[in-house]
Amino acid sequence: MGDHPLLDRLSLNQITTEKWNLREAVEGCVRAEVPWISIWRHKIEEIGLAQSKKIIQDSGLKVSSLCRGGMFPAPTAKEREERLDDNRRAIEEAAELGTNTLVLVCGSAPDRDIDTARKWVVEGIEKLIPFAESHGVKLGIEPLHPMYAGDRSVVNTLGQANTMAEAVGKSQVGVVVDVFHVWWDPDLYKEIERANGNILGFHVSDWIVPVPDIFKGRGMMGDGLIEIRRIRNAVEKAGYHGPIEVEIINQAIWDRPGDDVLQEMKERYLEHV
Template structure:
C-alpha cells in the first residue's frame, strides 16, 4: 500500500479557512504543525504586502503559492491591459512573500466566443512571462472543471494547460493539478505524465455527492469519490514532490472553528492523501 505523504509537505490553502485573517491563519498553522501556507491576494490586500511578509517571516512558515493571477479575457484592450498590470502586482507579491509560484485562474470569456477568450489567455501569459521570470516566479496554469467555463476559466483540462505551458520552459510556465478539477478526466493520468517536470502545485479536497453548492461545494478529503492517493502517486511519478495544498471552498467548513478544520485536515491528509 502506498504510504501517506510526509506532514512536511502539508500546506493550508488559505481559502480553506477563509474567515481567518492572514495572521490568524499563520498562527493556526503554527499551532497545528502545518509548515506551509498558500496565501490569497484578498488577504494580502486587507493588511498590505509589508505586513503580510512580516507575518509570514515571523511565523516561520513557507509559502507554497500565491493565489491568484489570471483572469485575462476582457472585452476591450484597455481592460486586458488592466488585467496584465494586476498580474504583475501579483507576481511582485509572490516574489516578496518568498514563493516561486503564482497560480493562474485564467478567466471566463467576455462574450460567447470561447475560442477567442482562450486566445486572450495565451496572449496574457505571453506578455507576463518575461516579467515573471525576472522576479523568479513561475506561472502555474490551473485548469478548472468544465462547469466553471462560463464564469471562472476557459482552461478546463490538464491537456489544455499542458499545451499552453509547453510554449515555455518549465521554470517560466507550469501547471497546477487540483484533484477537484481534473479527477473526472479520462486523460488525466496520461496528461499528468505529459506534465513531468512542469507540475508546480498539487491541490487536494474531495468531490461529494450530492454537491451542496457549485462554487462552495468541495468536501474534506475522504468525504467524496476522488481517488486521492492514486492521483498523488501519479504526480510524484511525474516528478512532483513539492507542497500539497488543501484547498476547500465550502460554507460549512468556513463556519467551523479554524483549529478544528486544521486538525481534521491533518488527519484526513494522512489517511486519504
Template sequence: MPTPFTDLSRLSLNQATTQHWSVRQAVEGCVRVGVPAIGFWRHKVAETGLQESARIVREAGLQVSSLCRGGWFDALTAEGRRKQLDDNRRAIEEAATLGTDVLVLVCGPAANRDLPSARAYVEEAIATLLPYAAENGVRLGIEPLHPMYTGDRSVIVTLEQANSIVQRLTHEYVGVVIDVYHVWWEPDIEAQIRAAAGRILGFHICDWLVPTPDMLNGRGMMGDGVIDIRRLRGLVEEAGYNGLIEVEIFNNALWEMPGDEVLQLMASRYLAHA
C-alpha cells in the same frame, strides 16, 4: 492538546480552507497544529497589508507554497487588457515579496460567446507576462478548472489544455497547477499528468461530495467524497513533483467551524487519505 501528527512535512494550508481567518490567524493556526506551509490569497494579503503579511509568515518560519490568484484574462478592450496585465504584474511582485515562486493563474471566463478567441487571448496574455515573471523569479502556474466553471471562471478546463499552452510557450517560468477537484474526472488523466512532467508547479487536494451541495462552495474534506486522491498523488509524484501539497476547500459548513478544528481535521485526513 493538538493531536501528535507525524508526517506533515509537505502539507500546506490554502487560505481558502479557513476563509474567515486573517493572515495572522491562519499563520498562527498553522504553527499551533504543526502545518509547515501556507498558500495565500491576494485579497487576504491586502486586508493585512503586503509587507505585514510577509513579515508575519517570515517570523513564523512557514513556507509559502503559492499565491492565488493571477490571471482573469477576459477583457475585450485594449484598455481593459492593459489593466489586467498590470494587475498581474502586481501579483507577480506580491508573490516575490511573500517568498513564494508560484503565482496560481485562474485564467478567466469568456467575455462573450467566442471561446476560441478567449482561449487564444489567455495564452497571449501569459506569454506577455512571462519576461516579467522570470525577472522576479516567480513561475506562472496555469490551473485548469472543472468545465462547470467555463462561463464564470475559466475557459481552460482540462489538464490537456493547460499542458498544450505550456508546451507551446516553451518557457521555464510557466507550468501547471493540478487540483484534484478539477481534473479527477478526466478520462486520460494518467497520460496528461505524465505529459506535465517537469512542469507541475503545485498540487491541490480536497474531495468531490456526492451530492454536491454547492457548485462553488461545496468541496469536501479528503475522505468524504469520491476522488481517489492517493492515486492522483502517486501519478503526480511519478511525474517528478515532490513539492508542497495544498489543501484548498471551499465549503460553507467548514467555514463555520472553529479554525483550529478545521486544521486538526485537515491534518488527520491528509495523513489518512493523501
C-alpha cells in the same frame, strides 16, 4: 503526527479557512504544525503586503503559492492590459512573500466566443513571462473544472493547460493539478505524465455527492469520490515532490472553528492523500 514525512509537505490553502484573516491563518498553522501556507491576495489587501510579509516571516512558515493571477480575457485591449498590470502586481507580491509560484485562474470569456478567450489567455501568459522571470516567479496554469468555464476559467482540462504551457515555453510556465478540478477526466493520468517535470503545485480536497454548491461545494479529503492517493502517486511519478495544498471552498467548513478544521485536515491528509 509530526513525525510523518508527508506532513513536511502539508500546506493550508488559506481559502480553506476563509473566515480567518492572514494573521489568524498563520497562527493556526503554527499551532497545528502545518509547515506551509498558500496565501490569497484578498487577505493581503486587508492588512497590506509589508505587514503580511512580516507576519509570515516571523512565523517561520513557508509559502507554497500565491492565489491568484490570471483573469486574462476582457472585451477591450485596454482592459486586457489592465489585467496584465494586476498580474504584474501579483508576481511582485509572490516574490516579496517568498514563493516562486503564482497560481493562474485564467478567466472566462466576456461573451460567447470561448475560442478567442482561450487565445487571450495564451497571449496574456506570454506577455507576463519576462516580468515573472525577472522576479523568479513561475506561472502555474490551473485548469478549473468545466463547470467554471462560464465564469472563472476557460482552461478546463489538464491537457489544455499542458498545451498552453508547451506553447509558451516550459521554463517559466507550468501547470497546477487540483484533484477537484481534474478527477473526472478520462485523460487525467496520460496528461499528468505529459506534464512531467512541469507540475508547479498539487491541491487536494474531495468531490462529494450531491455537490452542495457549485462554488462552495468542495469536500474534505475522504468524504467524496476522488482517488486522491492515486493522483498523488501519478503526480509524484511525474516529478512533483513539493508542498501539497489543502484547498477546500465549503461554507459548512468555513463555519467551523479553524483549529478544528486544521486538525481534521491533518488526519484526513495522512489517511487519504
